[in-house]
Amino acid sequence: MVPESYYVALSAVLFSMGVLGVLVRRNPLVIFMSIEMMLNAANVALVAFGQRYNTAEGQVLVFFVMCVAAAEVAVGLAIIVVIFRLRRRLSVDELSLMRW
């Protein structure tokens, strides 16, 4: 049996790599994928803790996180497509205005 702390450590590493992706990359699509990775890292930690304390509540929380992630991806990608239609370019550094 692998100790749960290994899973939590892996989750921390995965989350940090997601943070790095969000901070380093300029393409909003890649930033989005990194955010998905961070949500996944949280899910791994939730499942690991749930299994450690012998409860299924961690898996229930994972279900909710997945629903929120699905909704977030759909809305976020739609926003990115609209921005691309308006500006014909995709770089988060240029999107510094709330409106114009």
Add this chain to the structure above:
Amino acid sequence: MQLGAFVILAVLVVGSAAGLILKRNPIHGALFLVVNLASVAGLYLTLRAEFPATAQAIVYAGAIAVLFVFAIMVLIPGKEETGPDPLRGQRWLAVPVVGVFLLLSGLILRSAALKGPGPAAHVPGGIEAVGRLLFTDYLFPFEVTSFLLLAAIVGVLTLAKRKA
């Protein structure tokens, strides 16, 4: 045996995450993301959590990855991360920041209640226990989830149909 499976999956997860961050082409990033999500599903299986594993394979590696690939196809990418980077110095700053973050989470890991074996094991009932919880204690959040998904559908439709 289990440790071996964990190590293989962990290497896959971290490697594909690194690929996602390092590759310039977003379609490569999307494929690395698929590998990442699939290996996380494998991790759930090694934790004996079948429901998250199947949901991960269907929702993430299926639907969300396809959505990403579609968006990349629509957006004709590949030219947005070329050219001089106006914020290059700030980007290098991200590496020590993430290092500090990782250090902090490592400290939390060492201090948290993760030492030693967990409480006495009665085997959690897998999918059955999850479903029982979902439709009793978590019934209201479950219904709110359906409302959230509906709101997302309506929002995406209004955004996508708007004239540019």
